[in-house]
Amino acid sequence: MSAQELERTAAAMVAEGKGILAIDESFPTIKKRFDSINIESTEENRRAYRDLLITAPGGSDYISGMILFDETIRQSASDGTPFPKALVDQGIMPGIKVDAGAKDLAGHMGEKVTEGLDGLRERLAEYRELGAKFAKWRAVITIGSGIPSSACIEANAHALARYAALCQEAGIVPMVEPEVLMDADNTIDTCYNVTERTLKTVFNELYRQDVTFEHTILKTNMVISGKQCPTQADIQEVADKTVRCLLNAVPAAIPGIVFLSGGQSSALATAHLNAMNKTYSSLPWPLSFSYGRALQEDCLKTWAGNPDNVEAALKVLLHREKCNSLACRGEYSEDMEKAA
Numbered sequence: 436m437s438a439q440e441l442e443r444t445a446a447a448m449v450a451e452g453k454g455i456l457a458i459d460e461s462f463p464t465i466k467k468r469f470d471s472i473n474i475e476s477t478e479e480n481r482r483a484y485r486d487l488l489i490t491a492p493g494g495s496d497y498i499s500g501m502i503l504f505d506e507t508i509r510q511s512a513s514d515g516t517p518f519p520k521a522l523v524d525q526g527i528m529p530g531i532k533v534d535a536g537a538k539d540l541a542g543h544m545g546e547k548v549t550e551g552l553d554g555l556r557e558r559l560a561e562y563r564e565l566g567a568k569f570a571k572w573r574a575v576i577t578i579g580s581g582i583p584s585s586a587c588i589e590a591n592a593h594a595l596a597r598y599a600a601l602c603q604e605a606g607i608v609p610m611v612e613p614e615v616l617m618d619a620d621n622t623i624d625t626c627y628n629v630t631e632r633t634l635k636t637v638f639n640e641l642y643r644q645d646v647t648f649e650h651t652i653l654k655t656n657m658v659i660s661g662k663q664c665p666t667q668a669d670i671q672e673v674a675d676k677t678v679r680c681l682l683n684a685v686p687a688a689i690p691g692i693v694f695l696s697g698g699q700s701s702a703l704a705t706a707h708l709n710a711m712n713k714t715y716s717s718l719p720w721p722l723s724f725s726y727g728r729a730l731q732e733d734c735l736k737t738w739a740g741n742p743d744n745v746e747a748a749l750k751v752l753l754h755r756e757k758c759n760s761l762a763c764r765g766e767y768s769e770d771m772e773k774a775a
């Protein structure tokens with residue numbers, strides 16, 4: 436793949452009014468999601484659920500790409516079409532999660548480092564054959580007493596840079612994802628400081644490993660109050676602090692920034708993105724979404740593993756996709772939730 440093709444892929448991922456649907460839950464995570472609706476995590480149930488998400492009619496108006504899990508990229512829709520082809524046929528780009536998960540960081544209690552570099556060149560070559568246009572690697576940064584440590588941020592940033600370089604070598608756009616978790620009791624300002632420090636370290640490492648910024652998509656957390664924090668910042672404060680943090684830490688050459696939802700409610704994740712795009716109309720990069728839970732939650736509950744509920748679940752999914760598409764343009768309003 437030429438440099439121009441990498442550029443085109445990256446631009447298409449964040450095309451106006453479009454975002455990414457993350458359906459790359461690992462085996463333990465999809466089991467957790469299925470447990471919540473009392474469904475067993477069998478290969479067929481996972482396939483049936485992903486079939487619904489992938490073949491949802493109308494999704495391509497709002498969704499530019501989907502991130503698949505290793506099992507999913509090898510599975511097929513009910514009519515026998517391989518999932519990557521089913522996506523391409525609708526004009527949606529297949530993506531793939533390539534990290535091997537966040538593991539305990541030796542010598543640093545409570546902190547994680549993401550693994551998966553061994554054999555990555557060969558895996559990327561196979562994923563490219565299977566149709567992947569972009570690949571995601573998620574690093575996890577935890578806020579707590581005395582953490583994150585520099586050791587944790589630097590180890591994760593280095594791994595992200597090594598993975599991103601391998602992706603570009605393979606003709607695949609890296610979706611670099613450092614996620615500062617929002618589960619603790621920290622204030623929004625602590626989240627700001629940790630996110631800024633993390634992003635600056637990540638971009639420094641990307642530079643040192645000769646990763647081309649123009650061919651890299653950033654996926655990151657919003658700057659937000661920790662879930663356990665007694666004072667919760669309002670929507671406008673989240674929008675203002677997130678944008679200010681990004682302006683201070685993300686090079687203008689990056690073609691686009693997408694957010695993870697990280698445990699925010701579906702409507703709040705949409706409202707935050709909307710406030711950013713409504714308030715700030717001339718940023719160096721488009722701001723879009725790459726949500727997992729905030730796009731899937733209502734759909735998963737409505738489906739509940741029952742084929743009779745597929746139609747209703749599709750309607751719910753399309754509604755969330757449309758709301759987030761409007762949020763990319765700053766045109767979403769909470770009234771749209773009542774009408775749904």
Ligand code: 13P
Pocket residue numbers: 457573612695696697698725726727728729
């Ligand atoms: P959430 O939106 O559920 O945080 O998931 C996005 C994702 O892909 C995390 O890697």
